[in-house]
Amino acid sequence: MAFVVGYGIAIFGALVAYILSENKSKKRKYIVWGITLMVAISPFLSFAIGLTFAFVSENGWVIPGTIIILFPIGFIIGLTMLLVGIFKKKRTDEPI
Numbered sequence: 001m002a003f004v005v006g007y008g009i010a011i012f013g014a015l016v017a018y019i020l021s022e023n024k025s026k027k028r029k030y031i032v033w034g035i036t037l038m039v040a041i042s043p044f045l046s047f048a049i050g051l052t053f054a055f056v057s058e059n060g061w062v063i064p065g066t067i068i069i070l071f072p073i074g075f076i077i078g079l080t081m082l083l084v085g086i087f088k089k090k091r092t093d094e095p096i
Contacts, residue, residue: 002051003047003048005048006045006047006048006051007045009040009044010048013036013041013044014040014041016040017032020032021033027085027088027090028085029085030081030082031085032085033078034080034081034084035078036078037075037078037081038074038082039078041078042070042074042075042078043074043075045074046070046074047067049066050064050065050066050067054066
């Protein structure tokens with residue numbers, strides 16, 4: 001049942017990020033999605049996937065391995081998106 005909480009928080013974080021980035025510039029969207037991916041989606045989704053995989057394989061030792069592999073990948077992708085959003089130059093012809 002704990003994996004449902006992990007999936008729920010990840011989905012809720014994605015919905016909040018979608019609402020916050022709706023009708024915003026690309027720069028703002030990169031920043032919002034980068035922060036959301038690092039804080040809400042990546043840790044909880046890696047935890048939930050680890051628990052699901054452990055339940056299916058009936059081996060509790062796959063949880064740390066799955067989290068150790070998935071969390072840094074998601075965090076680095078989120079950090080990259082955040083940095084792209086911070087350092088992206090705003091075009092003059094781009095709508096606000």
